[in-house]
Amino acid sequence: MKTTAEKELVYLRNDCLVIECEVNVIKETLEIDLPPSDLLDNLATLLEGKKGADVTFKVQGEVFPAHKNLLAMRSTVFDAEFYGPMADKGAQDITIDDMQPAVFKAFLHFIYTDSLPSMDDLEDDDKREMFKHLLVAADKYAMGRMKMICEGMLCKCLDVETVATILALADQHHGSNLKDACIEFMFSSNKMDDVIASQGYLHLKRSFPGLFVEMVERSVKSPKI
């Protein structure tokens, strides 16, 4: 057996220092930098350029050409309208009476690109109004994800003045997430007096008495309320 002193000398042989090296050869990968996906830009350009449009929406005097196949692939309501058993297969003019042109424009933008256009130029109140209208449109045309985006944006701007009106809207247009958020906001803000004093509250009380039953029952279940 070797002694400890001898073991320590294992790298020193015949008066030479033995150095152990580990060499890693890094193979240079030949990679090509890809540009980002251009599909969404292509879809936005299709909407703007109107090429191949086969349906025209008339919204309070403004005209919006669009593509039936894209509308139908995004909304079961448009699908039934254009390809259902009652559909008129030819080119079509559709009049939209219940939406403002700016709202319809944003709605089309979402259908084509899955995102809403920038609203940075709008005041907070106008932005809230826009999201309220878009929520109604999303509900009408069965655009589930768009509705959830609108609900999320409205959640972020709840205040005591507007929460009652938004609760009524959420109830009418099946925005269950927004409804829950409104009720939670009303109780957790400790400002129920201000909510009761708001304009929307009177309308809520008169037109949506069923919601108050829901609120009371939730207040029993939830420890927060």
Next chain:
Amino acid sequence: MKTTAEKELVYLRNDCLVIECEVNVIKETLEIDLPPSDLLDNLATLLEGKKGADVTFKVQGEVFPAHKNLLAMRSTVFDAEFYGPMADKGAQDITIDDMQPAVFKAFLHFIYTDSLPSMDDLEDDDKREMFKHLLVAADKYAMGRMKMICEGMLCKCLDVETVATILALADQHHGSNLKDACIEFMFSSNKMDDVIASQGYLHLKRSFPGLFVEMVERSVKSPKI
């Protein structure tokens, strides 16, 4: 002046311990979890479902219905074919002779969804062949990003046996990134003898003599070669 001992007793007053607390009130944000974007799924479903298709490709016996507006928004070649001054506006049958059905199917998938279908079930050689064919298709239909993806995939599977053939292909179909990668691979691999012995090299030498001029000139400029 207080002594150090007195200072140390600042939290002990009249035999009581004074505890300082900092309380942070975290306002609960009412956020709604959004489902992921469904636009790409919608586009894939549109391609599979063929609803509203207005053009049919016949590829070696297989039939592929598609949508002119989507093809044209993605490829300037289709755009000119369907909406250019020489376009036939009616429904159209288009025969594709120079592509295999499996390649055309993958090509359509990329047009609609900006991604290639999974090729996990293919052997390495078949995968390389697929990317070579898709590169040719991408070049023919001016699908720049798709061509770069194919170039990138071919870069990853370069070897001494195939590099000469792939260099010829890259040169023929304007894949400048792939061309650069092939030349770099040939010189940096130190296996130029094996490359010269490969089948593709003979073809390269006979049909693409201009490439050799390029190689020599690059070898002077680049310190690597």
